[in-house]
Every structure is written in C-alpha cells, then in structure tokens.
Amino acid sequence: MGFDADELATLVDGRWAHVRDRVREELAGIDLPPGDHLDTEDHRALTLEQLHQLAKSGIPALGFPPAYGGSGDTGGSVVSLEMLPGNLSLMVKAGVQWGLFGGAVVALGTERHHERYLRDIMNLELPGCFAMTETGHGSDVQHLRTTATYDPESQEFVVHTPHEAARKEYIGNAARDGRMAVVFAQLITRGESHGVHALVVPIRDESGNTLPGVTITDCGRKAGLNGVDNGRITFDHVRVPREALLNRYGDVAPDGTYSSPIASKGKRFFTMLGTLIRGRVSVAGTAGSATKLALEIALRYGDARRQFGRPGTDEEVVVLDYLVHQRKLLPALAKTFALHFAQEQLVSSLHDVPPGDERAQRELESRAAGLKAVATWHATSTIQTCREACGGAGYLAENQLAQLKADTDVFTTFEGDNTVLLQLVAKGLLTGYKDQFDDLGTLGMAKFLADQFVGSVIEKTATRSLVQRIIDGSGKDDVLDRGWQLTMFDDRERHVLDGLGRRLRKANRDNAFEVFNQAQDHVLRAARVHVDRQVLEAFVAAVERCRDRETAQLLGKLCDLYVLSTIEEDRGWFLEHERITPRRSKAITEAVNELCRQIRPHAVDLVAAFRMPRQWLTAPIATGAEAARQEAQRAHDRAHG
Template sequence: MGFDAGELTTLLDGRWKHVRDQVREALADVDLAPADDLDTESHRAHTLEQLRQLAKTGIPALGFPAAHGGSGDTGGSVVSLEMLPGNLSLMVKSGVQWGLFGGAVVALGTERHHERYLPDIMSLELPGCFAMTETGHGSDVQNLRTTATYDPEAQEFVVHTPHEAARKEYIGNAARDGRMAVVFAQLITGGESHGVHALLVPIRDRAGNPLPGVQITDCGRKAGLNGVDNGRIVFDQVRVPREALLNRYGDVAPDGTYSSPIASKGKRFFTMLGTLIRGRVSVAGTAGSATKLALEIALRYGDARRQFGRPGTEDEVVVLDYLAHQRKLLPALAKTFALHFAQEELVASLHDVPGDERAQRELESRAAGLKAITTWHATSTIQTCREACGGAGYLAENQLAQLKADTDVFTTFEGDNTVLLQLVAKGLLTNYKDQFEDLGTLGMAKFLADQFVGAVVERTAARSLVQRIIDGSGKDDILDRGWQLKMFDDRERHVLDGLGRRLRKANRSNAFEVFNNAQDHVLRAGRVHVDRLVLEAFVGAIERCRDRETAALLNKVCDLYVLSTIEEDRGWFLEHERISPRRSKAITEAVNELCRQLRPHAVDLVAAFGIPRQWLTAPIATGAEADRQDAQRAHDRSQR
C-alpha cells in the first residue's frame, strides 16, 4: 500500500500548519540544542540564553494581543510549544514565561496591566513566574493559604505567607531568573475573604537580588528539566500597590470596597481558573511531541538493527520484522496518532473561545482528560522505546533516557493526573445531574427506564458524523468502524450509568465515604470518556483526508488503536458480555495482522509528524546504526 507522505504531514499539521512551518524554519537557523550534560547553574544560564534567542524569532508573541505587539493566535502559541520536544527544559521555561506568567496577565489582567507589562514579557525584558502551588496545597487551589490583605490607608495589598505550608513551592523561574511573580492568594478586604485572586508581585531587582520581605530558596537538582530554575518563595508582609491586583474578575476600590462581575465566590474562582487552562493544554501537546520523538528514534533503530539469523539464509533479521517488536511500538504509534488528532481538536476549542458556560466547562473537562491520558501515554511509551532499543537506548547520546527523565513530571504538574480524571468524571456527572433535574415526574420515570442513556454524549457536529457511521453500519465486524464506535460509546454509557447509581446512595452524612469508595469507578469513567473522544477525533481526521490511499492507511492505524485498546481492556468487555471469548481471540489476531500490515510504513508514519530535524540527534536514529550494521555484514562476508 502506497500513500502520500506530504498529504499525511499536511493533515497532521492541521489548522496551524503555518505555525509549524514557521517554527521549523526558525529552528533551522537557531541552535537550541539541549545542554543536559552541563552542571545545574551552567544549564540554567544556557537555557535562559536560548530563551532570549527564541524571543527574537517572534514566535513567543503569537499568543499575545495584537494591540500590544502579538498576533492574538492562542492556538498557534500552544502549537509552537509542541515543536520543542528535543529541549524540554527550554519548552518548560518558555511555557512558564509566555504561557503561565504572560498568559495570566492577559487572562486575568485588564488594559492597565497589558499596556504596562506585556511588551516586556514578550521580549523577555521582564522574566516572571507563576506562583500558585503551595507546599500544603497543590491540586486544591481554592484553599491556598497565602494572603493578600488590603490596607485602605496606604492603598496597598500586604502579601504574606502565614506559615510554612503556605510557602510557594516548585515555582519555575523563581530560583534564579524571575523578577516578578503572578501570586495567587486569598484576597481580604475589611476583614472579609473574597477567595483566591492573583496579584503581580516584584520578587527581585534588576541585579537579581531578592527584594525586601521576599525570601527565595532553590528547589535544587531534579530528575530532569534542570535547565529550569524551580524555587520556593516566602512573603513577609510584602506591600504592592492596589493596581497590582489582576482585576478582570474582581477589583478593590481605593476605600477597600470589593466588586466583581460574578457574584458567586465559587463561580468566580472556577471562571478565573478556567481562563488559565492553556498551560494544561500545552503540557498535553508537548508530551505528545516527546512521545513522537521517542517513537521515531526507536522505530528508526528497529528498522536498522539486526539480530539473529533467519533459517536458511545468511542474513540476520531486522528487529522490527519480529512481531514482538512490532507489538511493543506500533500500537503505541497508533495511539499517538489518535491523541494527536484529539489534541488538535482541543487546541481549536481553546482558540475559538467557548460561547457559553457549558461549552467552557466541556473544554476544561476535555483539557483535563487529555492531559492525563497523553502524559501517562508518554511515560509508558518512552519507557517502552528505551527497552526496545536495548543498551543503546540507555546511552545519553540516544536521547531516550533524557526524554524519560524530563517528561516524568508531566504526569503531576499542571494538575495531578488522578485528580484530573476525577474532574472529568465529576463534569460528566454534573451533565447527568443537569438532565435529571430538568425532568418532571413522568419524565424522570422514563429517564430511569432508559438508564440515563442520553446524558453522557455531547450532540455536536462531530457526534453527527459518528452517529451517521454507527447508524449506517449494521455490521458485527471488529474491523467495522460503526461497531468500534458503538463499543466505545456503549462502554462509556454503561460505566457512567453504574457510577451514577452508586453515587445516588450519597447523602449529607456519608457523601465523602460514598465517593471515596467509588474512586476506582470514578477514574474508569473519566478514562473511558476520553477514549471515546479520542476515537471520534481520529474518525473526524480520516474524514478530512483527501488522498484515498493515505486515508486507507490511516484507517488501518485507527483500527490498530481501537482493537489494541479493547484488547487492553478485554477484561471489562468480557465481564460485561460485550465480546465473547472467541471474539477476544479474534481481536488479538487482528492486532497481530495490523502490526504486520503497518510494519513497512512504520518509519514513514512517524516521520510524517514533521518533528524539526534539529531535535533528532540520536546516532541510532540518524543512519549511524545502519552504516555500522552494513559494515559488519560486509566484514562477515569477507571472512567467509
């Protein structure tokens, strides 16, 4: 089967192809190679200098308002970060400076902040950090303990760390380079707390010295990402002017009167937090890119490395010709394709700005779920790639060890994955509850009789396509797309229905225990929901593919994603009688056959992601291994 590699790359580049091409072109002229072999201080200095080089390309300005020198391209800014998988310290430091610090000023500030600070943030004249996480509170942002108490006589906020658990912890750019921080604190005026708000707090002078009342300590060397200077910050009655409050969602008048366009404290908090999901979306995208890089290294090596002889011949067998090796890498490649298309849809939703509260809630849920699944997939796949490359994969020069170290923390920053999947499930249950409460007595009876089947699935344009495929199927064939979509859809409905029934037992006295006892079910609900979204994104991408042969190949990749996912969760499908033991065996046979069919295209498929060539430096992936093997075979022949 032939296919158009250019067509596939264009499809994968998607809506932001122009940004991907811009980054590829810029990286061809700028040396941004990682410096993981340096000592910590030198590595940090080197990464800061690379950040300055990146700032000069204009790429970091993509996501900032056009009125202040940016391009107003939120989606483009996320995609540009995805293009830095070969230097993850640089990616993370970029994300801190322009995504978190700059993004918070854009999203939570108003024109006075934009005009004063954004040009210097974009140019890196003002390095900053994002001080949210505390020693005692990471995921539970609503209960942060840092305080910002308003003093009406001085018209200043007093920012204070009341105890050690309120210390700002693991803050990127804090230990060495940041001069200002967006600090999240409980806002107090007139003795009343108005919940968590963000303020701009200077932490260093231009010479790099901590300012009075600001205590900064270094988190020290980490398992990876040592080009990023993570630090801890303690504030001792630090005063900032009233105008330092990022006041888009809450403001304080000179006399201390608090006002907000959102009356509810809880709703205001979640609205503020919802504007900051760009960082979470970026982590998912970058984890996906790191996975692609690892797969390209492992697949290129597997396509060159030979081991053991084929009976009746003198040549050794290419490692990737072994089914066991294909089984390690090709289902992971198929899932990487699926997650890529889901990420593209997520970035588009982020860029286009949801039009209502429900759409915003669904965006936040999707961002949480994809971040969790994609970063877990990265951790698992990069380890598999390392093992697939044997001892060569353990050598630093072959990149996999560093990719593994640098991405490991992705599963817990920008939201712990376990907590994020719980957020996804809670969001689904909220939708469930909304529909339940809208029904009258007779409607409720019918609702229960139908087992809440209509409560889970969003009725969007994408769902219309999926529904057409399901309705037009009528086949009971594991390679039929309608059957596959029904399997994922049915599993999600069943799992969520069961969870809803379990949680209905909760009342005011036992709510925590009921929820806690159902956490395994909660996490499964979140995971299978994301599985369905990912499959539907893949189906939508195939529909957009214009070249028939390329679409046919992508259909096989999609089949492999679906069937390997069902195979991995075959226990559930068998227990709930969605498949028979015979069909379970047929699925395994189909996975094997799909691996064999896709094996000749494996390297071309992973190369189609178009990772900038600057990042592919591993000798085992750049032809050196193939040359060595050829030389060895030539030597062997000469000795015979």
C-alpha cells in the same frame, strides 16, 4: 500499499500548518541544543540564553494581543511550544514565561496591566513566575493559604505567607531568573475573604537582588528539566500597590470596597481558573511531541538493527520484523496518532471558544483535563517502551531516550495531577455541566447524581443490534467495522457512567464522603473511557478528511489498531460485561497482529510524517539508522535500474 507522504504530513500539520512551518524554519537557523550534560548552574544559564534567542524569533508573541505587538493567535502559541520536544527545559521555561506568567497577565489583568507589562514580558525584559502551588496545597487551589490583605490607609495589599504550608513551592523561574511573580492568594478586605485572586508582585530588582520581605530558596537538582530554575518563595508582609491586583474578575476600590462582575464566589473562582488552561493544553501537546520523538528514535533503530538469523540462511533478521517488537511499538504509534488529532481538536476549541460561553468553556476545561492526563500517561509508558525496545543503546545518554524519560516524568503531575484531573472530567460528565453544581459539596454531588441516573438503562437500539450481530459472528473482519468500533467505545462509556451513578445513589448526609471515596476507582474509569471515546472520534474525523485514497486506507488501519489494541488492553471489562465473547477476544488479538504486520513496512515513514524539527533528532541509533536506510534504498534503486 503505498501512500502519499506529503498528503499525510499536511493532514498531520492541520490547521496551524503555517505555525509549524514557521517554527521549523526559525529553528533551522537557531542552534538550541539541550544542556543536560552541564552542571545545574550552567544548564540554567544556557536555557536562559536560548530563551532570549527564542524571544528574538518573534514566535513567543503569537499568543499575545495585537495591540501590544502580538498576533492574537492562541492556538498558534500552543502549537509552537509543541515543536520544542528536543529541549524540554527550554520548552518548560518558555511555557512559564509566556504561557503561565504572561498568559495570567493577559487573562486576569486589564488594560493597565497589559500596557505596563506585556511588551516587556514578550521580549523577556521582564522574566516572571507563576506562583500558585503551595507546600500544603497543590491541586486544591481554592484553599491556598497565602493572603493578600488590603490596607485602605496606604491603598496597598499586604502579601503574606502565614506559615510554612503556605510557601509557594516548585515555582519555575523563581530560583534564579524571575523578577516578578503572579501570586495567587486569598484576597481579604474589610475583614472579609473573597477567595483566591492573583496579584503581580516584584520579587527581585533589575540587578537580580531579592527584594525586602521576599525569601527565595532553590529547589535544587531534579530528576530532569534542570535547565528550569524551580524555587520556593515566601512573603513577609510584602506591600504592593492596589493596582497590582489583576482585576478582570474582582477589584478593590481605594476605600476597600470589593466588587466583581461574578457574584458567586465559587463561580468566580472556576471562571478565573478556566482562563488559565492554556498551560494544561500545552503540556498535553508537548507530551505528545516527546512521544513522537521517542518513537521515531526507536522505530528507526528497529528498522536497522538486526538480531538472530533466519533458519537455513546467514541473514540476520531486522528486529522490527519480529511481531513482538511490532507489538511494543506500533500500537503506541497508533495511539500517538489518535492523541495528535484529539489534541488538534482541543487546540481549536481553546482558540475558538467564545468569550462568555460558559457551557463551551466547561466543555473545554473537561477536554483539556482528560487529554492532558491520558497524553502524559501515554508519554511515560511509551518512552519507557521505546527505551526497552532499543536495549542497552536506549540507555545511553547520547540516544536521547533516557533524558526524554526524565524530563517528561513530571508531566503527569504538573499543570494538574492526572488523578485529580480525571475526577474533574467525571464531575463534568455526571453533572451535565450544570452551573449551580460548582457550589455543591460531596453530598450535593451524590444527590444530584441520584437524580440524574436513577432508573437509567442502556437502550436496546439499532446500534446494539449491530453489536450483537458482530458478537455472534465469527470472522475477524467484523471487528474492523467502524460502526461497531464506535459503538463499543460509546457503549462502554455509558455503561460505566450508569454504574457510577448507581454507586453514588447510596450517599446520604452521613456517609457522602465514604461513598464517594469508595467509588473513586469507578470515577477514574468513567473519565478514562470517556476520553478514549473522544480520542477515537477525533481519529475517525481525521481519516475522513484525508483526500488520498491509499493514505486514508493506511491511516484507517492505524485507527483500527488504536481501537483494537485499546479493547484488547481492556478485554477483561468487555468479557465480564458480555460485550465480546472469548472467540471474539481471540479474533481481536489476531486482528491486532495482522494490522501490525500490514503497518510495519510503513512505520518509519508514518512517524516521519510528524516532521519534528531535525535538530531535535540527534540520537546516533536514529541518525545512523536513517543513513543506512537511505543507502539501502539507493542500492535497491541501482539494482533495479
């Protein structure tokens, strides 16, 4: 089977193909090598220098308002960060500067902040930090302990760290380069707390000296991302003017009167946080890009490396011809394609969500949380698999995989711990995105779920008849039926949700926490299978968009491999719940093996369709393999005229 590589590359580039092409073109003229071989200080200095080079390219301005020199292209700004997987310290530092720090000023500030700061943020004249996480509170942002108390006499806010647990922790750009921070703190005025708000707080002067009342310490060397200067910040009654409050969703008048367009404190908090999900979306996309780079290295090496001879011949076998090697890499490649198309849908939703559409915003937040969790876990697992697939060569620093492992490891816990994010997804599923649910505690949640799910059953619909027909069948081709595949994922999701609802019905005022705590494994499974279904639907939609018949067929096989390898991995559930028989389970394994065999000849060309900028592919085991592959093709062409 042949396929149109250009057609696939165009499909993969998607809606923001023009941004991807621009970044490829810009990066072709800028040398941005990673500095992982350097000591910490030199690595940080190099990363800052590279950040200035990136600023000059104009790419970081994509996501900023046109009124201040930007392009207003939120989706394009996320996609541009996805194109930096070969220098993840640079990607993270760029994300902190323009995505988190700049993004917070855009989303939470008003015209006075935009006019004063945005141009300097875009051109890197004002390097900044995003100071949310605290030593004692990471995921639980609503209960941060830093305070910002308004003093009406001086018309200033007093920003203070009341104890060590309130220290701002692991803040990017803080240890060395940042001059200002967006600080999240409990806003207090007239003796009343109005919840977490954000303020812009200077932390260094233009010469780099720490300002009075601000204490900054260095987090030190990390497992990876050592070009990023993470630090800890404490504030000792630091005064900033009233105008430092980023006041889109809450303001304080000169006399100390608080006002907000959103009356509910809980709703206001979640609205503010919802505007800041671009960083979470970017992490999911960059994790995907790092995974693609790792797979390209491993697949190119596997396509050239030979090991052991065929019986009766002197010819050694290419390791990618072994089924066990295909089993390591090709299902991971299929899932990477699936997540890529799901990420494209997510970025489009981020770009298009209408202001003020609360339902669309909640759906976006849920998708972002779920995809970030699944994509970063997939990156961690796949990069490790790629390292193992390359043997000792994969352990060498020059072959990139070890550094990709180290740099992406933290992705599973920053921009939201994955376990907490999946609980957020499950909450959204079970409430049907009810607005009033935001203010409910665990008991309220359990009672609401009881109302939602009492007596619910999975209906015996026509699709269930299809499932039963295929379960009763014997041919492995039946498992390639797309309708059956979609039904399997949908049925699993609905069954798990129903089971979770029944568990939580047991809650009452006295045992609500215990019931919910005991059901957390079920909560996480409900979220995971929901994301699986969304990812599959995105993949199916991409296959349907493909215009070239042979390319669509090959992409369809990748989709089949994603589905069946996912079912195979979770076969215990499908067997326990009688969705498949043991014979059907064996047929699925046979189909996975056959799909690997059929996809194997195209594996390198498939991963090349992502068209990662070439300066990121430096591993000798990949570049040397590609040279050998091209020479073999030339020899073949000469031999056949």
